[in-house]
Amino acid sequence: MTNIQIFEPGLCCGTGICGVDVDQQLITFSADMDWVRTEGGDVARFNLAQEPLAFAENDTARTFLHTAGEEGLPVVLVNGATVLTGRYPTRAELARWAGLAVAPVPAARLLPMATATATAAAAATEQGDSACCGGTSCC
Template sequence: MANIQIFEPGLCCGTGICGVDVDEALVTVSADLDWTRSQGGQVTRFNLAQEPLAFVEDEIAHAFLLTAGEEGLPLTVVDGATVLTGRYPSRAELGKWAGIQAHESAVQPEGSPRLLAMAAPGAALEAEAGCCGGTGGCC
């Protein structure tokens, strides 16, 4: 199985999912990394603010940081090869690199909602109509 490493810019905590203003990309990548691990994939995250030594000790991350700076992060490395820079990998990319045979339903298309409707049939349609049932002028 491939070794996937993600070198991230300085975040407030290990996942970046903290505080009041949470970046949706961090929520998505955290869920995608959990999914990859649950399927047997090997993924390691390194946060520049919390693990700066990892950026010094890893030759690829160190050279990248010297060349592109923190602005170029995140950096994704698979088995010692740089495969992605400047954005987080998608679930499909993680599955591909990890060698996971994903069912089509398990791989979320880019930009699709990550939440599932957990209510009775038709609840999703009501939710789309808004809090006032689509009649305008909110409650």
């Protein structure tokens, strides 16, 4: 099975979907990653602020971080090989690497930003990220 790993810059919580200035790119990526997982894909996400040991233990991620710095992240590895740097992968890219057929864009992506943010925040809370900002309800 294909193993996809995303090593991303330090975010305030595991998803990066918290606070008042939520990045739509992170909401979209989180949804795409969840879709890959529900389709049986093996994808993992490592946040430098939350999981620095994952960077230290992975030779490729560690070397990339030392060479390009945090501003070069995210770096995406497929079966240990670097396939993408500097941006998050699209759903189509994740699907291709995981050997899946690409699904249509979910209706949630077409909602206004406030609704999409609320939906993502609710999902993050369900996944245990409610304590991401020091125990406040920022997620």
